[in-house]
Amino acid sequence: MDKISDDASIAYQDFLHAFPEYRLTWTLDTLRRSDYRRLDTTGEVYADYMGGAIYPESLVHVHTEFLDRSVLGNTHSISNSSSLSLKGTNEARAAVLSFFRASPDEYAVIFTNNATGALKLVGESYPFAGDSTYVLLVDSHNSVHGIREFAAHRGAKVSYIPSTSTGGFEPEIAKEMLLKCRPRSAPCLFAMTAQSNITNTKNPLSMMEHAKSLGYHTLLDAAALAATSAISLSDHPVDAMDISFYKMFGFPTGVGALIAKKSFLKQLKRPWFAGGTVSLVQVPGNIMTRAHELHEQFEDGTINYLTLPAVTDGLTFLSAYLPFLPLRLSSLVHYLTGSLSQLRHDTTGTPVVRILSAKPSRRLKSVGDQSDTGSIVSIVFLSPSGEILPNGFIDYVAAKLSISLRTGCMCNPGGAAAMLDFKEDMEQLFEGATLQDLERAVGRQLGVVRISLGLVSNFQDVWTIVRFAGLFADDKTRGKLWGHYKDDGVGRAL
Structure with missing residues (x-):
């Protein structure tokens, strides 16, 4: 077993100790092995269930x-x-x-x-x-x-x-x-x-x-x-x-x-x-x-x-599976938000991400319970000085690591404006204004990084996303990633 697998195994045991109720949703792990094998064989970490669920093989067959x-x-x-x-x-x-x-x-x-x-x-x-x-x-x-x-x-x-x-x-x-x-x-x-x-x-x-x-x-x-x-x-x-x-x-x-x-x-x-x-x-x-x-x-x-x-x-x-889903997602969302909140830049000790979306007020403990929020975590990535990193940069790194997430305003301009606090700029829009006009007024790219979990999301997915976010905490690693981003021409285009 390689080092990453060892780390994942240790992290999983710690997770189960903290969230023992997750074991009650084992049937979803069985489902993933039987109907969603392509997730593990391709190595794709899918975190865009709000954009679209992944079809089960059995349904297509x-x-x-x-x-x-x-x-x-x-x-x-x-x-x-x-x-x-x-x-x-x-x-x-x-x-x-x-x-x-x-x-x-x-x-x-x-x-x-x-x-x-x-x-x-x-x-x-x-x-x-x-x-x-x-x-x-x-x-x-x-x-x-x-x-x-x-x-x-x-x-x-x-x-x-x-x-x-x-x-x-x-x-x-x-x-x-x-x-x-x-x-x-x-x-x-x-x-x-x-x-x-x-x-x-x-x-x-x-x-x-x-x-x-x-x-x-x-x-x-x-x-x-x-x-x-x-x-x-x-x-x-x-x-x-x-x-x-x-x-x-x-x-x-x-x-x-x-x-x-x-x-x-x-x-x-x-x-x-x-x-x-x-x-x-x-x-x-x-x-x-x-x-x-x-x-x-x-x-x-x-x-x-x-x-x-x-x-x-x-x-x-x-x-057959919906009754187990809120409990599983509750465990994963609590772990994800807690882990992301703890990430700090190695040079300044400042937060790596800011969580903007609503967090669940309670943790589910039983199958059949319903959460008071969904299974979305909307965040922005921050530089050591606290400035918001471009979403294009985050998208670029995620794609290179085979992580499917989404950035932008998600066709919900009101919710985005409330979370990102550009409601006053929104009120100043003029007839025929474009997104670029609004971004110039605000002074940055608009939107969030949305991580949305779903039917067969598991601990490995969330752990990988936390490790991905952790890359931006290391000054040298973030600098190298930014260099690759600029060299590919994506950064220059944006």
């Missing part, structure tokens, strides 16, 4: 075998091949409802390209009017922010609930804003991110119920939350919720869903129609009759019928 023995046709026909496709599609809808504990009598599933597509369906169809208000969080994904364009186009107001310095919001401030903007003569929409994709905050689902009591329609962005946490629409009913399956179990990509109350869907007004969404169209003329089934009215053209059976299998797969 099962689906490939299904395709090999099946003849599938467009669901808009009544042939045998079409009937088989329709059967698989209906099974997928039922599986989604079951997974999220949504009553089939109350909810419908609309398949989309991704979570963004689901959000756009709501935005373009919601009956905004002059007296309407669209209320949302500053700490939201751009796909949630984008709905404000539809609202403004119809003369509706847009109101933001401010973010704390670590993301999320203060419940009392949110309640005041919701009360101030509550519906009076026109429908109003409240959109809430269940879990931030950059600040790591989890927001209380009870806020959706509070908004509902004030008369709002409620839209829950669950794209980040659904991969690691159980969501029950029976316990926390909302009018609509978006998800992306590739974030949950990695395959298939290009398929998401809008899970919405049928009563809510009936109030939406689509601005156009397409193949599959109508049963009769007068040509020439202006008469059009929507399809009978509600979900058909929102699924433009032909759905991805070849991959939808994989959604059923993927949800079954995830159901």
Whole structure:
């Protein structure tokens, strides 16, 4: 056994002594050996689960075998091949409802390209009017922010609930804003991110119920939350919720869903129609009759019928392991944040990294417990003098060491501005401004280094990331890495 393996083994034993509850999640180690062998054979340390989960080999094999023995046709026909496709599609809808504990009598599933597509369906169809208000969080994904364009186009107001310095919001401030903007003569929409994709905050689902009591329609962005946490629409009913399956179990990509109350869907007004969404169209003329089934009215053209059976299998797969995941991630996140916080520069004794994202307030001890935050650690790397090192430099070194992470603002400008404290610069933006303009105003590259853990993250992954961060603590090592970075031309380009 070489020195690195010896060090890893010793560190692992120390970790288990500090976090004995980690042993309760041993089934995820078995899963990694059986379904994710390529992680260890390639030596890739994957820490971008928020960008996309890694698909399990078994799911791809099962689906490939299904395709090999099946003849599938467009669901808009009544042939045998079409009937088989329709059967698989209906099974997928039922599986989604079951997974999220949504009553089939109350909810419908609309398949989309991704979570963004689901959000756009709501935005373009919601009956905004002059007296309407669209209320949302500053700490939201751009796909949630984008709905404000539809609202403004119809003369509706847009109101933001401010973010704390670590993301999320203060419940009392949110309640005041919701009360101030509550519906009076026109429908109003409240959109809430269940879990931030950059600040790591989890927001209380009870806020959706509070908004509902004030008369709002409620839209829950669950794209980040659904991969690691159980969501029950029976316990926390909302009018609509978006998800992306590739974030949950990695395959298939290009398929998401809008899970919405049928009563809510009936109030939406689509601005156009397409193949599959109508049963009769007068040509020439202006008469059009929507399809009978509600979900058909929102699924433009032909759905991805070849991959939808994989959604059923993927949800079954995830159901077996999801109960163990919060406990494992709790142990890993606590170890990671604790280890990163202890790193110091060898020349000055100053911190190597600054953790900006929300940290969990408690450590989980039992299978089935749920954490109060996600499994994201957003950081910036610091020079010995305390200046933020360029994200491009961190990206460069990580790629050289086969570590997959992500840098930038993660399509969440509000959360990034709150954590990095450039809210005032954001307020000074002018029409047509670019990211480069904003970075010039702030005086540095914007964004964070995001480490996001997921289904088969293990101690070895986190230990390797801590060792990677430790490289920047050594003055000579950091200098050599910077030299390689500049010599490759990447640094000069940035």
